[in-house]
Amino acid sequence: MRIRAERDDLVDVLGRAARAVSPRSPLPILQGLLVTVGGHMMRVTGTDLDMTVRTELEVEVLEEGQAVVPARLITEAARKLPSGAVVLATADGEVELSGGGPRFRFRELPVADFPAVPEPSLQDAVEVDGDDFVAALAQVAVAASHDDARPVLTGVYFEATDAGLRLVATDSYRLALRDLPAVRSSMTGLVPVRALRELSRTVASKKMRIAVGSREASFGSSRGTLTVRLIEGSFPNYRQLLPTGYPSRLTVSRDALLQAIDRASLVAEDHIPIRLQLEAGGVELSVSRQDVGGETEHVPAEYRGDEMTIAFNSRYLNDGVAAVEEEQVVLDVVDPLKPGVVRGAEGEDYLYLLMPVRL
Template sequence: MRATLERAALLKALAHVHRVVERRNTIPILANVLLRAGDGGLRLQATDLDLEIVETATAEVAQAGATTVPAHTFYDIVRKLPDGSQVSLEMGGERGTLVIRAGRSRFTLQTLPDSDFPDLAAGELPVRFTVGATDLRRLIEKTQFAISNEETRYYLNGIYLHVAETAGVSTLRAVATDGHRLARIEIPAPEGAKGMPGVIVPRKTVAEIQRLVEDPEGEVAVELSPSKIRISIGSIVLTSKLIDGAFPDYNRVIPTGNDKRLTVDRAEFASAVDRVSTISSERGRAVKLSLADRKLVLTVTNPDSGNATEEIEVDYDSDPLDIGFNSRYLLDIASQLEGDTALIRLADPGSPTLVQDREGAPALYVLMPMRV
């Protein structure tokens, strides 16, 4: 193998693929990135056996061939090379080495044979559709924070994607929950998505997709089956296994009868929660909301350090109510809202609370209360 390409092109491709590689591996080949030089340029591929990313970079190929090198070491070398340099990759005179040259720099890396590199066979992917990059990124950003980290409830360790009917219109929905809060957002269903199976996209895959969607004007091709998903963005192809489990019936926890409506300035509310939570305990993080006629009092009490209160004016004309929430969860949800105000619908101190930008907004959030 002998190929030459610009350092910027190689670094960009490596930045995309090397993140998949776990730093600790019991299988040596999984610590490597596969390099395959051919007519189409230089193809880079990395996998952790659950997720695979392939990207092709433009290169002058003098001799076709393939090998694998340690992914993180290779990335660090290329990252530290001078801007604008031409990088030459060539199989070394010693068997099992790759020589990297750029200007006066020369590196020799140990390789493993490309024949040992695993291929994540996707199989048949019958559902295919195209979605705008901005829409896909929005589906992820508005729900990602609510993904559960609890490994025992593995079916909550991702974003649930499915097609739903809303007022006779098909929508593509993304849902995530950790049992304490729930995030749901929907966009009009892309052509071809109707009839797709409900799938759970794993947390790591979600994070990689978010990083790869760089051009807001671009389009993303999605192919999926009940067990695999493939995302194509320009010259990048991401293939991932899906979580094999049943996502719970989330509609049961979305309240429909919350009759107490609170409208509050989003920025003012978030700032007040942030201030009073300064003295909350790391374990508790509880903030009490006391609602009365057009007034909201936020209170935090910490037996070890003291207490804090703040009062803000709000639009609220229902019966007085005291309810507690995890301050961190309140701030997470407030940061996802896009409008100047937040609409919070409550029932009683022990029932789920619904938060939206406005009535009928495409994104909604459900938050379970805490005892205070």
């Protein structure tokens, strides 16, 4: 195998495929990238058996072939070469990368040991606007859990509804929901949030194709494909968590509220809640720590309802408000012990439900 390509293009195609490679894999072969060269193309595959990323690049093919190269080393070596044309070649059990003077040599990994990863199934895929889809994923991914002890909470639930595709995530303390009316399909499945966070770094593009099957989800574009195994198990019945009505509503500037939360978080940190005193004319945010001190400020806003004090985890509250894409944010509440809902003042496609902290 021997190819010539521009350094920056080679770094891009290797680096994106390497996002699927786990450096802590107990199997040495899974720390490598499968590079296949034929025709005018170089195809690169990285996998950890749960997630697989495939990328490809049009190159000058000097000799066709196939090799498994160490993912981290080959990507970093390519990045450190001078800009311009570089040559990637294999011979006698070694892979050689050279260009502009420097020459790297690394030991190849056995091609026969690389797992046979099935090709992504995109025949029945739905085409979506990639920018809108990635933005919607970012809005809900903040609510997904990082605790592998509860796998069903570490994913984003894709649900086909009469209103289009719905994305839902929860870690049991908060829940984020986003509807995509423009995406009409019958796909339903629980997709690992780790893989979804990699979309923007690997294959996301203006136009994307999405397919969710019975065992895996596939995402494709002109930049390549990402395939991931679905999470087994039943997603919680999130609908029963959504209150049917909210007697009290706060409407406030998103930026003003975020700045106030940021100042209060300086004192609160993660374990101290922020108190919100909801009253006519606005909201007063306050936080107090016996060993440090406190912070209090008033944010002008429109409030409809009975006066009350409700408290939230500062980071969770910040995540929800930051995810809203409008200038005005609405906080709907029932009472200090029931979940509050953050949403945009105009749009109905996104909501963020947050459990309060008992005072």
